[in-house]
Amino acid sequence: MGGVGAGTKRKSSCSFGVAVLALCLGLLPLLPGVASPEHLVLATDVWPPFRMADSSGNLVSGIDLELIREIDARLGMPLDVQRHPWPRALEMLRVGDAHIMTGIAWSAEREEYLHYISPSYAVVAPAFYTLRGSETILQSYRDLHFLRVGQVRHSVYFDPFNSDSKIEKVTVSSEQQLLRMLQHGRVSVLVGTTPNLLWDIRQAGLEELIVPTVYQPPHRTELFVALSRASPAMELRSVLEKILRDIIDEGIVDAILEEYR
Template identity: 25%
Template sequence: MLKLPRLLLIDVAVLLCISCSIVMGHANAAAPELEWCLDDFPPRHSYLPGQQPSGPMVDMMQKLARQSGFTLKFSPPTPTARCLLLMQQGKTDLMAGLMWSEQREQYMLLLPFDEAKSETLFVHKDQPIADENMLQNLQVALVKSRIYSKGLITLLEQQQVKMRRVDDLEQAMAMLHFKQIDAVAGPLHITERLLTHNPRLQSSIVVNAWQPPSRRELQNHLALSRMSPNFQLHLQISQQLEKLVAAKETHFYE
């Protein structure tokens, strides 16, 4: 049996190690890790302490990651306000389900993927609003911390609606329960979840049958921090998200 010189064997081993390192380096470069900052938000996704997030939006984000060539990492359960701050600082990469605003556009790339139901009208079950004209001179509660479209504000102004700015949804729903206001404009899923956890409110408050006309600006967006070290992936993420939208894999209200 032919014996190779010891130095030659060492040289071969070194070359093999270098080759492995190069291959692993290319593999890592081909799959950068992006963090999705999220909180528990059923029914889109559930995220309880000590558990992995699950739900239709998690499935969408994982598929988007595979098709875009990055590894998806989940943040710990984090409130939305904290996630926005981390996005602004470039300390996290992605958020999902955000409304567009000029301020947010300054530090995030916002990619639309689904119609939003962020301005759904809730009413007392005994006082439904049949159409746009019935809004005239009513009192509608809006939550201070939420973003409302110019279209909705214009409609309410045209109908001479008195807009009551309140601190949070809980306060708005309590006011509606006691008929101190006529309607609340709020996000469908979040408000329905609030009502589910409060049987007293759920017994008196319903989604109004008539809703204001749907508008283009009422869309949910995938957000990529402009300060992210992987922001250069935005083109392939955008292209792959468009494919998911075309395949109707991003619609969570149907």
């Protein structure tokens, strides 16, 4: 696993780009109707290996933390990373109390209050897990209609699962809670995304107990950087899109992802 400071060497190759972006940002206050924020507030929660906390509970490392620090270095704007429960973080973005979020999947509902920066920078896969010995209880999508499925509140997995009212879904606040519920028989299977769910299973030492089901959805979920439509950070969307594309084109995102494999 890579360290927090892994982005230091990458910055030297982009000094010209930083100067140009700084000039552009310096002109923003002079343009009519433009009021960019004095700093960016990123509201999110723990989601290994994308966002990980230290012993004090502060978000300090992970794929998303390295990415947002690389973006911030090029943007030249103070960054305030705040940890909140996932539903609260989404609400802060909806009303404009937070400006930016990383590692978020697209949904029609979210797009009403979020502007997604293109392109996506990572992909995760929805996955179902159960207790060892019960792998065959889920052999096809239709089997979900006869099972109790654990999921995380306000998460987006794949369609038609997201909107399938025929599935009995038990909703909790975190993947860690899902693992405990599965262990105690409160759900038959749980849904999550890999590599995130697998990371949590390994961290809990449950690799021998909790295993993938026979059926696994063929879908893939793209992850984006997104801005709150209700915040002044929307004025930075074009600049941020260029920064993100540059970071991807330079191979920096691939290097960050590789550190956490």
